[in-house]
Amino acid sequence: MNDIALKANNITKYFHTPQKFQVLKEISFDVKKGEFVSLVGKSGSGKSTLLYVLSTMDTDFEGGLEIESQDLIGQHQNRLAAFRNKHIGFVFQFHYLLPDFTALDNVMLPALKLGEKSKQEIEANAYKNLELLGLPEQALKPANKLSGGQQQRVAIARALINEPSIIMGDEPTGNLDSKNTEIVFDIFKQLAEERGQTIIAVTHDDEFAAKSDRILELSDGELVG
Amino acid sequence: MIRSTNLKVAFAHLTSRVKQALVAVLSVTFGISMYIFMNSFMTGVNDTQTELAFSTLAHIKIYNDLPEDRSNILQNVYETKLINVRNAKVIQYTEGIRNSQPIIEQIEKVPEVTGVTSQVNMSVYFRNGSTKFNGQLSGVNAKKENEMFGTATSMKFGVWEDIDRRKDGLILGSGLANKLGVDMDDNVTVSTADGITKSYRVIGIIETSMANIDNSKAYININTARQLESKNQGYATDIQVNLIDYDDANELAERIGQNVDYKVESWIEANGQLEAGNELRNYIAIAVSLTILLVAGFGIYNIMNMTVNEKIKEIAILKAMGFEGGDIIQIFLVQSIIIGILGGLVGMIFGFGVASIINQVPFEIASIDTLPMAFRTVDYVSAFVFGMITTIAAGFLPARTASLVDPVSIIRG
Numbered sequence: 196m197n198d199i200a201l202k203a204n205n206i207t208k209y210f211h212t213p214q215k216f217q218v219l220k221e222i223s224f225d226v227k228k229g230e231f232v233s234l235v236g237k238s239g240s241g242k243s244t245l246l247y248v249l250s251t252m253d254t255d256f257e258g259g260l261e262i263e264s265q266d267l268i269g270q271h272q273n274r275l276a277a278f279r280n281k282h283i284g285f286v287f288q289f290h291y292l293l294p295d296f297t298a299l300d301n302v303m304l305p306a307l308k309l310g311e312k313s314k315q316e317i318e319a320n321a322y323k324n325l326e327l328l329g330l331p332e333q334a335l336k337p338a339n340k341l342s343g344g345q346q347q348r349v350a351i352a353r354a355l356i357n358e359p360s361i362i363m364g365d366e367p368t369g370n371l372d373s374k375n376t377e378i379v380f381d382i383f384k385q386l387a388e389e390r391g392q393t394i395i396a397v398t399h400d401d402e403f404a405a406k407s408d409r410i411l412e413l414s415d416g417e418l419v420g
Numbered sequence: 421m422i423r424s425t426n427l428k429v430a431f432a433h434l435t436s437r438v439k440q441a442l443v444a445v446l447s448v449t450f451g452i453s454m455y456i457f458m459n460s461f462m463t464g465v466n467d468t469q470t471e472l473a474f475s476t477l478a479h480i481k482i483y484n485d486l487p488e489d490r491s492n493i494l495q496n497v498y499e500t501k502l503i504n505v506r507n508a509k510v511i512q513y514t515e516g517i518r519n520s521q522p523i524i525e526q527i528e529k530v531p532e533v534t535g536v537t538s539q540v541n542m543s544v545y546f547r548n549g550s551t552k553f554n555g556q557l558s559g560v561n562a563k564k565e566n567e568m569f570g571t572a573t574s575m576k577f578g579v580w581e582d583i584d585r586r587k588d589g590l591i592l593g594s595g596l597a598n599k600l601g602v603d604m605d606d607n608v609t610v611s612t613a614d615g616i617t618k619s620y621r622v623i624g625i626i627e628t629s630m631a632n633i634d635n636s637k638a639y640i641n642i643n644t645a646r647q648l649e650s651k652n653q654g655y656a657t658d659i660q661v662n663l664i665d666y667d668d669a670n671e672l673a674e675r676i677g678q679n680v681d682y683k684v685e686s687w688i689e690a691n692g693q694l695e696a697g698n699e700l701r702n703y704i705a706i707a708v709s710l711t712i713l714l715v716a717g718f719g720i721y722n723i724m725n726m727t728v729n730e731k732i733k734e735i736a737i738l739k740a741m742g743f744e745g746g747d748i749i750q751i752f753l754v755q756s757i758i759i760g761i762l763g764g765l766v767g768m769i770f771g772f773g774v775a776s777i778i779n780q781v782p783f784e785i786a787s788i789d790t791l792p793m794a795f796r797t798v799d800y801v802s803a804f805v806f807g808m809i810t811t812i813a814a815g816f817l818p819a820r821t822a823s824l825v826d827p828v829s830i831i832r833g
Contacts, residue, residue, distance in 0.1 A: 243832065252740060253828045273744040280742020287831060290738040295432040305741045307425040353741075365831075 200361055200393040201226040204259030206248055208241075214363065218244050219256065220416040228360070229391040233404035236413035243365055245413065246397045250283060251275045252362050263360050280309050284354030286396075287367040291350065292338035298349045299334040306356045317356070324352035328382060341373060344375035351382060355392075360384065364396035368403060380406060425824055426747050429738070430754035433727060442760060446722040448763025448807055449770055451716030455803040456771030462705035463799065464792035470666070473694050476633055477687055477716035478660030479669045480662075480676065482523065484516050485683035516540075520656035523680055532663050532672055535805045537564035538656035546638065547609040548593075548600040556637035557610060559645020569663045571639075577604050578624025587644050587740065589623035595635035597625050608638075612648060713806055716763075717814035724756055724818035734817055735790035736821050736830035745823035745830070752822050756815020757808070764807045768800050 208219040218241045226232050236242040247253040250259065251267055254275070260267045263282055267275065270350055279285075284305075288414070302321040306312060312320070325334050327346040333341055338349065347370065370378040380403055386392045387408070396407070404410050412414045412420040434441050487510065494503045517523065520538045527536050540559035545552055562583040566572045572580035576594055583589055590608055592600070602608055602622055611617045622642060627634055640648075646655050659682075663672055669686035677684035688695050728735070733746055733832035772795070 247828045248830070250740070273746070276739065276742045276744045279740065279744075287737075287739050291733055291831070293432065293734050295431070295436040300428075304425065304429075304738075307428075308423075308742055308747070310423075310425075343593075366591075 198228045198374065199225050199261075200228045200230070200263065201249065201395070202259070202261040203249065204245070204261075205255055206245070206258035207258065208248060208253075208256040208320065216419055218416050219248070222413075222416075222418050223258075224411060224418060226361075226393055228393055229387050231387040231394040232409040233407040233410045234395065234397045234413065235399070235401075235404050235410055239407060240413040242397050242413045244364055246363060246395065249328055249395065250285065250342065251279055260295070281357055282360050284357070284359040284362040285356050286351050286362065286364040286367040288369040292353070292365040293356070294339035295337065297335050297337055298330065298345075298352075300347055301338050302352045304356075305353060309357050309392060321352070321356060324355050325349070325411060327355075329378070330350050344371055344378070347371055348382075351379065355386070358390075359392065361393045364394070364398075365376060366398060367396055368398065368400055376400065376403065423747065423750065426750040427754055430751045430758070433731060433751070434755050434758060437727065437730075440726065441682045441755075443495075443764065444720050444759045445763040447719030448760055448811060449767040451713040451810070452714045452764050452767025452803045452807040453458070453771035453774055455806065456768065456775045456799055457778065458709040458712075459799040459803070460771075460775040460793050460795060461791070462701045463794035463796060464779075466701055467794055468792040469697065469787060470694065472630070473691065474662075474687075475571075475574070475628060476630065477691065478568065479663045479666045479687050480661040480673050481685050481687075481690065482510075482517070482659040482661065482676075482680060482682050483657060483685070484525075484553045486510060516651070516655055516657045517659065517682055518652065518814060519654040521658055523659060526679060527659070527661055527676060529729075530672070530676065532668060533661055534664055535568040535662040536562050536821065537568055538642065539565075539658045539660060540642055540649065540651070540655065541657045542612060542645070542649060543602075544613070546596065547611065548602050548606070551600055553596065553599055553636075556592075557645065557648075558637060558639050559648075560639050561642050561644040565639075568660060569792045574626050574628045576625045576627045576801045578622075579611040580624065580626075582623050582827065583639060586621075586623055589622050589640065590620035591624035591626050591639040593620055593634040593637045594625050594627040595631065596638060597622065599635070603817050610638075613675055614649075616648060616650070618648060623626050633801065643682055656706050705811075710806070713810045716807075717810040720756055720759060720814040721817060723785055724752060724815050725821070727755070728752065728818045728822045732822075732825060732830055733819070736827040739825065739827040740831065748823040748825070749816075749819045752819035753812065753815050756811050756819070760808050760811030762817075763811070764804045765805065767832050768804060771800070771803065 204223050206219050206222040207217070210216045210218050212268050222245060234242045248256050254366065267278065296405050299318070299321050302324055305315050306317040306320065313329060322331065322334060325331050328351060330345060330348055330352070333345055337345060341349065347367070383394050383396065387394050398404050410420065411418060492503065492505050493732060494505065523575065524538060526534050527533055538561065542557050543554060544557045545554050548664060560583065562581050566580055578591065580591070592608065597603070604622055604625065606618050606622050608622060609617055609619045623688060646653065651656060664685065670688055673684045673686035738748065775793050775795065778791055781791045782789065783791045
């Protein structure tokens, strides 16, 4: 059995404005299934850029990218969107919930889009996810009525709804206090260990990184550790 | 297929910005109601105009036209030579329609025909003592004439049908009566082109509100007119035909013309200016109303663009979660379509209201009492259809912009 979740092969990327600049320099690495990986590095080291390349949202790069043994190079945008929908969950620094929807609706949205389960099932799963994140009472509140920490947890519940093989976080705790940071970290840890979901998170938080399974450090677009 | 998830997002967008959505709906409402009003008004004007015109004009007229100009037939044989025929004349061998009855019977069998009547028209001099005016004398069958043109309703004094009973009776146009200085029961002398002079009694005065008719026309019994011209019983100068639908006149004139040896002329051929006026007014209505719709379209475009800009982060996150470009287009297009449908429905009601109110505004010129207005389903349907087309077109561009949003650049800021 192949236990590689993600395979990056010689990823090179340039920024073209304001002038040509190499952000990522031949980056290659594998991530195993169920691994909790932190991407660290100074501002401008290219770690976020790398994450968006891995996320399939940024397709303007050279090199190879495989997730779940699927080659994602040269795929059409719509194919990639469908792939993200099924296989990748996102948690961003800002929650980016739809403010007019309730927490529950926000969580259900990616699953409704995927359309593999009935609405009742999705709703039950969404409740389960909100419970996992300690938010069952907030389910029917509009997203913009929740606190920052609650919103970020709803965003995580949303990232989990389609049971993606990989969860990607762009500074998922960057906006949270230490207590909420701990909650989020514990959830990630639990997901990786109990459900075997792969976590790749960009972080500035050394403590957060230190507790993860593996640290990938970037410096000036190169993988240094 | 519109996905219910996309519908849900679209509804959330609309309901979160009720005010803006309402403004957009109002702009469509305005556009569509004005479209309906303009077109109803123009159609009303056209119909009134046509109705006025048809109060004296038949849909099809049959008469004895001048023969073709054959004064120089030799030229056709000797094409290379110059042939000069001196003092050439076009000779009309027959005058009028000698035996109109068989033609009338034949035309009455055509199912699209609603009325046929024959007339004996001539140019005459009307005299009263030393005052003398030339004008048109029309020998008519009063009953049939009234059935076709409603002439009796224009009578100012006297009774129209008296023409059928009184062989010595004359009905004068009101302007002509004025000019001649005659009143009811006075005598008027009529002189024909052939020099025959006869005296008739004024038994009625007619006012059609069309000056050229009121100032120059008079009616007598058709048989009296035949006598005056020394013609036989079946004689007529014109046969007038009315149809169920006057728009069919050209086609029917051609059909009837195949079986009749005389000139069969539709009103469209004879009165190009009427048709041109109608057409031009229609063009004005279309131009104005489409312009209004276009402005409404810009309103929607503007508001949808604002929405897209406002929701750009949501769009980015939807795309990150796996929504495709097509889903995003659906989300925003659905909003435009909802705005269009709401605005269209309200606009149709509002347009009907405006048209009804304007239809009550007094306008007392000629035989009109209020501003004319037509209420035709086709105007409402086409307003709705054009409204929807405008809405979809105006909504599509912002929707496309939204679908092309690059999630990375938005999320990373």
